[in-house]
Amino acid sequence: MAIDRDTVTRVAFLSRLEIEDAQKDAMTHDLSNILTFVEALNDVDASGVEPMTSVVEAYAPLREDQVNDGGYPDKVLANAPDRVQDFYAVPKVVE
Amino acid sequence: MTYTIKGNTGEWEVVIGLEVHAQVISNSKLFSGSATDFGAEPNSQVSFVDSAQPGMLPVVNKECLRQAIRTGLGLNAEINRYSVFDRKNYFYADLPQGYQISQLYHPIVGEGQIEIDLEDGSTRTIGIERLHLEQDAGKSIHDLDPKRSFIDLNRCGVALMEIVSRPDLRSPEEAGAYLRKLRTIFRYLGTCDGNMEEGSMRADVNVSVRKPGDEFGTRTETKNVNSIRFVMQAIESEALRQVKLVESGGEVQQETRLWDAGKGHTRPMRSKEFAHDYRYFPCPDLLPVNLPESFVDAIKSDMPELPDDKKKRFINDYGLPAYDAGVLVAERETAAFYEQVAEAAGNAKLAANWTMGDFFGALNKADIALADSPISARQLGGLIKLIADDTISGRIAKDVFEIMWETGKDAETIVEEKGLKQITDTDEIEGIIDQIIADNPAQVEKVKVNEKLLGWFVGQTMKATGGKANPGVVNKLLKDKLGL
Amino acid sequence: MSNALDLTLADALSALEKKELSSVELTEAYIAQMDATRDLNAYITETPDIALDMAKASDARRAAGDVGLMEGVPVGIKDLFCTEGTRTTAGSHILENFVPTYESTVTTKLFSQGAVMLGKTNLDEFAMGSSNQTSYYGDCASPWKAADGKARTPGGSSGGSASAVAAKSALATTGTDTGGSIRQPAAFCGITGIKPTYGRCSRWGVVAFASSLDQPGCFGRTVEDNAIMLQAMAGYDPKDSTSIDRAVPDYRAQITGDIKGKKIGIPKEYRVDGMPQEIEKLWQQGMDWLRDAGAEIVDISLPLTDKALPTYYIIAPAEASSNLARYDGVRYGLRVEGADLDDMYAKTRGQGFGEEVKRRIMIGTYVLSAGYYDAYYNKARRVRKMILNEFLDVYNQVDAILTPTTPSAAFTLDDAPTDPVTMYLNDVFTVPASLAGLPGLSLPAGLSSEGLPLGLQVLGKPFEEGEVLNVASVLEAAAGFQRL
Ligand SMILES: [Mg+2]
Ligand SMILES: [Zn+2]
Numbered sequence A: 001m002a003i004d005r006d007t008v009t010r011v012a013f014l015s016r017l018e019i020e021d022a023q024k025d026a027m028t029h030d031l032s033n034i035l036t037f038v039e040a041l042n043d044v045d046a047s048g049v050e051p052m053t054s055v056v057e058a059y060a061p062l063r064e065d066q067v068n069d070g071g072y073p074d075k076v077l078a079n080a081p082d083r084v085q086d087f088y089a090v091p092k093v094v095e
Numbered sequence B: 001m002t003y004t005i006k007g008n009t010g011e012w013e014v015v016i017g018l019e020v021h022a023q024v025i026s027n028s029k030l031f032s033g034s035a036t037d038f039g040a041e042p043n044s045q046v047s048f049v050d051s052a053q054p055g056m057l058p059v060v061n062k063e064c065l066r067q068a069i070r071t072g073l074g075l076n077a078e079i080n081r082y083s084v085f086d087r088k089n090y091f092y093a094d095l096p097q098g099y100q101i102s103q104l105y106h107p108i109v110g111e112g113q114i115e116i117d118l119e120d121g122s123t124r125t126i127g128i129e130r131l132h133l134e135q136d137a138g139k140s141i142h143d144l145d146p147k148r149s150f151i152d153l154n155r156c157g158v159a160l161m162e163i164v165s166r167p168d169l170r171s172p173e174e175a176g177a178y179l180r181k182l183r184t185i186f187r188y189l190g191t192c193d194g195n196m197e198e199g200s201m202r203a204d205v206n207v208s209v210r211k212p213g214d215e216f217g218t219r220t221e222t223k224n225v226n227s228i229r230f231v232m233q234a235i236e237s238e239a240l241r242q243v244k245l246v247e248s249g250g251e252v253q254q255e256t257r258l259w260d261a262g263k264g265h266t267r268p269m270r271s272k273e274f275a276h277d278y279r280y281f282p283c284p285d286l287l288p289v290n291l292p293e294s295f296v297d298a299i300k301s302d303m304p305e306l307p308d309d310k311k312k313r314f315i316n317d318y319g320l321p322a323y324d325a326g327v328l329v330a331e332r333e334t335a336a337f338y339e340q341v342a343e344a345a346g347n348a349k350l351a352a353n354w355t356m357g358d359f360f361g362a363l364n365k366a367d368i369a370l371a372d373s374p375i376s377a378r379q380l381g382g383l384i385k386l387i388a389d390d391t392i393s394g395r396i397a398k399d400v401f402e403i404m405w406e407t408g409k410d411a412e413t414i415v416e417e418k419g420l421k422q423i424t425d426t427d428e429i430e431g432i433i434d435q436i437i438a439d440n441p442a443q444v445e446k447v448k449v450n451e452k453l454l455g456w457f458v459g460q461t462m463k464a465t466g467g468k469a470n471p472g473v474v475n476k477l478l479k480d481k482l483g484l
Numbered sequence C: 001m002s003n004a005l006d007l008t009l010a011d012a013l014s015a016l017e018k019k020e021l022s023s024v025e026l027t028e029a030y031i032a033q034m035d036a037t038r039d040l041n042a043y044i045t046e047t048p049d050i051a052l053d054m055a056k057a058s059d060a061r062r063a064a065g066d067v068g069l070m071e072g073v074p075v076g077i078k079d080l081f082c083t084e085g086t087r088t089t090a091g092s093h094i095l096e097n098f099v100p101t102y103e104s105t106v107t108t109k110l111f112s113q114g115a116v117m118l119g120k121t122n123l124d125e126f127a128m129g130s131s132n133q134t135s136y137y138g139d140c141a142s143p144w145k146a147a148d149g150k151a152r153t154p155g156g157s158s159g160g161s162a163s164a165v166a167a168k169s170a171l172a173t174t175g176t177d178t179g180g181s182i183r184q185p186a187a188f189c190g191i192t193g194i195k196p197t198y199g200r201c202s203r204w205g206v207v208a209f210a211s212s213l214d215q216p217g218c219f220g221r222t223v224e225d226n227a228i229m230l231q232a233m234a235g236y237d238p239k240d241s242t243s244i245d246r247a248v249p250d251y252r253a254q255i256t257g258d259i260k261g262k263k264i265g266i267p268k269e270y271r272v273d274g275m276p277q278e279i280e281k282l283w284q285q286g287m288d289w290l291r292d293a294g295a296e297i298v299d300i301s302l303p304l305t306d307k308a309l310p311t312y313y314i315i316a317p318a319e320a321s322s323n324l325a326r327y328d329g330v331r332y333g334l335r336v337e338g339a340d341l342d343d344m345y346a347k348t349r350g351q352g353f354g355e356e357v358k359r360r361i362m363i364g365t366y367v368l369s370a371g372y373y374d375a376y377y378n379k380a381r382r383v384r385k386m387i388l389n390e391f392l393d394v395y396n397q398v399d400a401i402l403t404p405t406t407p408s409a410a411f412t413l414d415d416a417p418t419d420p421v422t423m424y425l426n427d428v429f430t431v432p433a434s435l436a437g438l439p440g441l442s443l444p445a446g447l448s449s450e451g452l453p454l455g456l457q458v459l460g461k462p463f464e465e466g467e468v469l470n471v472a473s474v475l476e477a478a479a480g481f482q483r484l
Helices: A005-014 A021-043 A073-077 B062-074 B172-189 B228-247 B293-300 B307-318 B322-329 B332-345 B348-366 B377-388 B394-407 B411-418 B426-439 B441-449 B451-464 B471-482 C009-017 C023-036 C048-063 C105-112 C159-166 C183-189 C223-233 C277-292 C303-326 C341-352 C355-368 C373-394 C420-427 C431-435 C465-479
Strands: A087-091 B004-007 B010-023 B086-089 B099-102 B112-117 B123-135 B139-141 B148-152 B159-165 B201-210 B220-225 B256-260 B265-268 C043-046 C074-078 C116-121 C172-177 C192-195 C215-220 C263-267 C296-300 C400-404 C440-447 C453-460
Touching: A005 A021, A005 C355, A021 C303, A021 C355, A021 C373, A021 C420, A087 C341, B004 B228, B010 B172, B010 B228, B062 B123, B062 B159, B062 B172, B062 B293, B086 C303, B099 B123, B112 B172, B123 B172, B172 B201, B172 B228, B172 B307, B172 B332, B201 B228, B220 B228, B228 B256, B228 B265, B307 B322, B307 B332, B307 B348, B322 B332, B322 B348, B332 B348, B332 B377, B348 B377, B348 B394, B377 B394, B377 B411, B394 B411, B426 B451, B426 B471, B441 B451, B441 B471, B451 B471, C009 C023, C009 C223, C023 C048, C023 C074, C023 C116, C043 C159, C048 C116, C074 C105, C074 C159, C105 C172, C105 C223, C116 C159, C159 C172, C159 C183, C159 C215, C172 C192, C172 C223, C183 C192, C183 C440, C183 C453, C192 C223, C192 C465, C215 C223, C223 C440, C223 C465, C263 C277, C277 C296, C277 C400, C277 C440, C277 C453, C277 C465, C303 C355, C303 C373, C303 C420, C303 C431, C355 C373, C373 C431, C400 C465, C440 C465, C453 C465
Parallel strands: B220 B256, C074 C116, C074 C172, C263 C296, C263 C400
Antiparallel strands: A087 B148, B004 B010, B010 B159, B010 B201, B086 B099, B112 B123, B123 B159, B139 B148, B201 B220, B256 B265, C043 C116, C172 C215, C192 C215, C192 C440, C400 C453, C440 C453
16 A cells, blocks of 8 residues: 555654655655555465464463562663663653 | 532532552562562562563463452442453653553443432432553652652553543542542452552543533643642632633633642643544554453452442441441441441440540540550440440449550440449439438429429439439439429 | 584584593584684684583583483573573673573583583574674674675574584584574575474573564575484473473484475465565476475465564564563662663663664554554454464465575675565565474585575474484485585
8 A cells, every 4th residue: 555645644644753854755656655565465365364362372371469670760760861869851841 | 509619700610530550459469470569669560561671471370360359349330241451552760661551442341330429418420431450550759859759660561440531520629539438449348448648549630611501611630649638729729710711811721730739729731732642543562351251250259248228228227327327338347347336336326426426536536546545445345335225324334444455455344333323223323312402301302393404413412422323313303303 | 533513413422422632622622613703703602611511511420421411512592591600692782691590491402411501692673683783792704605795694584503604613503583584594694594393492491582482493505404303403491371281303314305296385475576586486496306206296375474573573573562661670680870760771771772673662552552452463363363264274285385595695794684574575485484483404405606605495294303304305406505
């Protein structure tokens, strides 16, 4: 399926990706090609087949309720681009 | 009594649905082994998983499933042994993964219902659509820096139960009663502490208005309202806003709004409508949950008596009025306290009156919690027992209660020490009455004409006995002696 | 030892055991070779100092009689595995300065078994690519040169890992395979690489691309080398909910060379249009070798083979779009400041990700978005199930499957396809098994007319890595492939 520039703009916003104007046409073209490619699935009759999430034919293992992690703020903050005391800092969020 | 809003064009009905987020009581988070305590140092209860470091993976906490199922049973709901965690994708500063792991397509708890108790003594059944488990987000702190918000992920990943009601609520009062009832159930079950101030229980409020009998109107969702009072106010102001809007030719937009407690009204969130596409899909890092029947059975067999059942029992077994029973079961601790009082007192009705009256009054006045009461349930029961078996009068009991409150001593001890035992000895009282009659001939003449003066004689007798004379005996003797 | 670099992993272990050389000597030889082959750009980060420290520690352990499965063996680690204290980039600008404070499960296992880390190998950005050309850290080349003398792609995404083993700048390396990212580079670089069954190796600490497909594996010079290294990597990890709690057999012991009576399936759908004659010939050769060893060659059909790539290019981007949402400039990695939070996200991600990653995020976001979810994502999940079922059906008739690994030999870096879809076709033979989570191995079986290596792929039943290795060992012996 061909998609248009507006769709690319909308999807780029949903994905939080800044795409330069100059690249939007190329992106539109590539995404259209990929979508056309994957639409080969339209020929497959998959009715009545349960959608598959994992090849693992098992169920979620369950953890006991024990506190055995965390407690190392310096480790989780070690790579923070902007750290103030033991907080991550981001541009002001206004609600 | 139906709640309506009077507009220029007539009466409007308000339709309310609530989505309650309740923090699950568990030691560790839903998908990681970090602690869940409230109020810890920033980012001190955060693991690599909670901070969504590259390559980190979630593992389900069994206790959180158990708590959700317990709650589901408390909501008389269908339990789904098979459930699936989905990802809800959106970007936000306090959402490190860029998605919240939640349950959209296969929630752990399905449809249920609860009864709410209204002030006029009536009850209503409110439908529950579902309960699902999801991760809480972190916290953004906006007031520490003029240009930046600070992020603390301690809360991030704590398990939440989202309980979605049917749009069955029709007034702020009903919404309040619904929230109080949910909180009562949580606390009975120990699945959520229901503490709205600390944010462990929050409500998203869906409101629409319609003319009675019409289809549902377009609803708005007011997010994260954090007290029952605010929920009630938000409903009222939002319903009013919608009525005014529609009556002036406008149209309600389906949108997300915020409650502004300072201004007392809701306002639209900074437009994020464009981004409202959560792209839910099953979390590929987690396999479906499939619990054996024994897992649910074990929870069932371990369920405490729930408030509705307790209330019924209090009415039937103790002969309490519905209202009293409702008040007493509202908190599990109160109900337990009351039952101990009743047992020690040997008189359930008197125990209810005293617990709800003098005792609660004293707690309120002193602003202390039940757990910190200077008088134990056994002691309060002991006091009531003395009233019930005529050892002391109700009036004396009030004095004894005050002394108990101050000294922590048992009622019996106080009565003994202060010689407060009621005088039921007829001879002793007779002597006193004879003396009073002899000393007051003029009053004796008057009372024969005006029987109301009997009270004066009773008063004199009580005064002469220091209030200890049994009022019934006094009355009977006086009438005999005065020939009334 | 003059030719330490020519040893296989198995040889090196026995030379170390016999004290013919030390881990330090072996490691020094590899560090020198890393220097000498730096023009291939197989490593993003070289860690010679760490390697020497680890080698010394290994020699000390060996002297003390404490010998692990990989004791003293210098290996390269695909730069997708988080390594504590060593920068881990995932081939991306966005993680250029990311230094994990934790160690992936697989590398923890390898190091605890005595492996020595030479450095972090080059890869396609976030493992998205088939030529290693999407790496932010520059193209990686294969050490193989055709007559034209032009540099060839090592394949991808684990291009650096494959190139390093072929160029002898590592004795063995880790890889990850999502749609062919171990098998295709192994084929292009004339070495052996195995992707085990999904769930066999832990994904914990491996930067995620597509969670339901990603699987760690390894590269080595020989089938036996693969067996040794996989032994050290495999096993259940309670931190990865999709890893399987199942005993890991002794893989080396399963390589008996005896395949008499084994049934080997030849899927007719892999005979694709325009397949070069030399690939066809190689495949036929492989069948003959197996038949000569006593196996029975069985024609089988996997009708949905041509639907595997479209299925993959819906599922993998969908999962990736969500998995890569965490790279937002808040907790680690690149941050590009913006006017507000959303702007910061968009700039950080817009500048931090390369074109192919952005394309896949966009496709993934699109196929999951409202209105398209069922048509694309759910449809793909259904077809995936059908593909799995086809394989499982076929495995009722055969023990393993033989196919070519790639539809052609390695292309030159200069004329690599610029059209994404053409590039995707590279994985036509590897993707189906990835969707089905099956174990697969590629080994070098011959040379193209230009003198470039060509690979054969052996696919096995779930958790039958031992069978795969055994069948491959027969082919290996028959092919007598001359390594560089
Ligand atoms: Mg909600
Ligand atoms: Zn929620």
